[in-house]
Amino acid sequence: MPKYLVKASYNPAGAQGLLAEGGSARRDALTASVESVGGTVETFLYAFGGDDLYIVMDVPDNVSAAALGLTIGAAGAITWNTTVMLTPEEIDEAVGRSVSYRAPGA
Template sequence: MPKFLIQAAYTPEGTKGLLEEGAGGRRAAVDEVVTGLGGTVEAMYFAFGEDDLMCIVDFPDPVSMAAVSLRVKASGALRTRATALLTVEEIDEAARRQVSFRPPGA
């Protein structure tokens, strides 16, 4: 299953909701949306600084991740970015593939 790192920053309205609902309530909401699309939450951490929340999730396909991303961004409560995570074995496989590429100006 494809794995993603989600980094998020709460907007002021989202932060108000977090204060009212608590971290446990947000974890339950994340679990619900991810499992509802056939995925799993591997880890979820709150932080302070540029990002307020970090999750590692598995989804059956990238389209499921895109669906969640669109819905969350549309809420206006969070600014998010998702990064596809690859295993060591996947990078080794990618390195073995032949790719024909000409750099600009070459």
Template sequence: MPKFLIQASYTPEGTKGLLAEGASGRRAAVEQAVSSLGGSVEACYFAFGEDDVVLIIDFPDQVAMAAVSLAVKASGGLRTRATPLLTLDEIDRATRREVSFRAPGD
């Protein structure tokens, strides 16, 4: 199952929601949204700095990830970035593939 790193920062309106329902309420909302599309939350951390929330989630496919991302962004409560995560085995398989590439200027 594809795994994604999600980094999110709350908008002022989203922060008001977090203050009203607390971190556990927001985690429950995330788990519900993710599980509704067949995914699961592996880790959820709150932070401070550029990102307010960091998640690692599993989804059955990229379309499920895109659907949740669109719904969250449409809410206006968060700004998010999703990074696909690859296993060591996946990178090992990638290193064994032959790629025909010519560098600029060659």
């Protein structure tokens, strides 16, 4: 199953919700959302700095990942950024592919 890294940041309303519910409750709510599209949460960690939350999740496909991002982002409590992650074996496969490319101005 494809793996995705999510970096999320709470806005003031989202931070108020986190203060009211606590971190464990928000983790459980997010886990339920990921499971609703057939996925699993591998890592769920809070941080301080540029981003408030880091999630590593496995979901069936890009459409499922997009559905999560759209639904959660539309709720308006957090900014949700998804990065597709690749295994070393997938990079090995990519390195082995022949690609036709011309650099700008070449």
